[in-house]
Amino acid sequence: MSEPQAAINAPQTRDAIFLVLGLTPGAAHAERARRVCGQLDALVRAVSARDIQGNVSCTAAFGSTVWERLFGQPRPADLHSFRELRAGRRFAPATPGDLLFHIRAERFDLCFELAAQITARLADSVTTLDETHGFRYFDDRDLTGFVDGTENPTGAESLAATIVGDEDPVFAGGSYVMVQKYLHDLGAWHQLPTETQEGIIGRTKLDDIELDDSQKPAFAHNALTQLVENGNEVKILRHNMPFGQATVGDSGTYFIGYARSLHPLETMLEHMVIGQPPGNYDRLLDFTRPVTGSNFFAPSVQFLNGLANGQPIQLLPPAAAPAQARTAPDRPGTLSIGSLKGVPQHE
Numbered sequence: 001m002s003e004p005q006a007a008i009n010a011p012q013t014r015d016a017i018f019l020v021l022g023l024t025p026g027a028a029h030a031e032r033a034r035r036v037c038g039q040l041d042a043l044v045r046a047v048s049a050r051d052i053q054g055n056v057s058c059t060a061a062f063g064s065t066v067w068e069r070l071f072g073q074p075r076p077a078d079l080h081s082f083r084e085l086r087a088g089r090r091f092a093p094a095t096p097g098d099l100l101f102h103i104r105a106e107r108f109d110l111c112f113e114l115a116a117q118i119t120a121r122l123a124d125s126v127t128t129l130d131e132t133h134g135f136r137y138f139d140d141r142d143l144t145g146f147v148d149g150t151e152n153p154t155g156a157e158s159l160a161a162t163i164v165g166d167e168d169p170v171f172a173g174g175s176y177v178m179v180q181k182y183l184h185d186l187g188a189w190h191q192l193p194t195e196t197q198e199g200i201i202g203r204t205k206l207d208d209i210e211l212d213d214s215q216k217p218a219f220a221h222n223a224l225t226q227l228v229e230n231g232n233e234v235k236i237l238r239h240n241m242p243f244g245q246a247t248v249g250d251s252g253t254y255f256i257g258y259a260r261s262l263h264p265l266e267t268m269l270e271h272m273v274i275g276q277p278p279g280n281y282d283r284l285l286d287f288t289r290p291v292t293g294s295n296f297f298a299p300s301v302q303f304l305n306g307l308a309n310g311q312p313i314q315l316l317p318p319a320a321a322p323a324q325a326r327t328a329p330d331r332p333g334t335l336s337i338g339s340l341k342g343v344p345q346h347e
Helices: 027-038 040-048 064-071 108-125 155-162 186-190 194-201 262-273 301-305 320-324
Strands: 015-023 057-063 085-087 090-092 099-105 126-135 175-184 227-229 232-234 241-244 251-259 288-290 294-298
Touching (some): 015 027, 015 064, 015 108, 015 251, 027 064, 027 108, 040 057, 040 301, 057 064, 057 175, 064 294, 085 262, 090 288, 099 108, 099 175, 099 294, 108 126, 126 241, 155 251, 175 262, 227 262, 251 262, 251 288
Antiparallel strands (some): 015 099, 015 126, 057 294, 085 090, 175 251, 175 294, 227 232, 241 251
């Protein structure tokens, strides 16, 4: 039986690094990427030995455009590139991404160490497209002041919502991943009365209680992201985290959603941007905007282990990674904000 990567359904941690990489052209670079991903489980165990209570974990996932280059056919049934959405002033852009490493731990130094070990081994075979450092904000709150992830499924319900099963037996045990980096206009948001904020989110701010349907606006965030099909609610698992720099204003939420297909992730986003019905959009988007958007597939543990060459893992000096890391150069017309230029967002 195929086993999902353990990090997908692991509890939320205090810190995270979201690392999106582009793969360098060439067969040798593809081979190196396969080998490093095959050794990921051993790398996680090696870094975890520094603090057995640190809850170090990492999910590795692959983008649509690089799948055939790395693995050929077949490919996961629902894997495709991120579909841009636009309605009025609202825009959810698609941005490049070949490899995703979602690194989590209870200590940021453990996240950094694992990221350094991974990037040191990948060396010039990858270019850093985005590196975002997430952190826990008080009691799992977003920078808007509201608790995030309240509706996440748990236990067997979480596995059923996130892990591919018999519908695609070749890739059973895998999971689809969508990532978006949202920048908040916190100045405008905090000018709103608390009651107005609660109507936009659909929950009370202080005690995190869902508003009664008689009080909740149709455009509330949690109303538009609740997906019901054939009488059953379709869940996704969010591991969102705040990120930011206090002085320059590049702060927001890194959205990362896991599901057993891209359908619920894409439908929820359509309801937010386009509206349900069209025009009844998520008013939260008046105060936040996505600047990235990418889809990935996180294959099973057995799939990843099959990429390893059987050689033992030895930890490299952490300083080797920053020396070899490459960031994508700015291109005319592209965003040049914070970690989109490879600048860490949290220390």
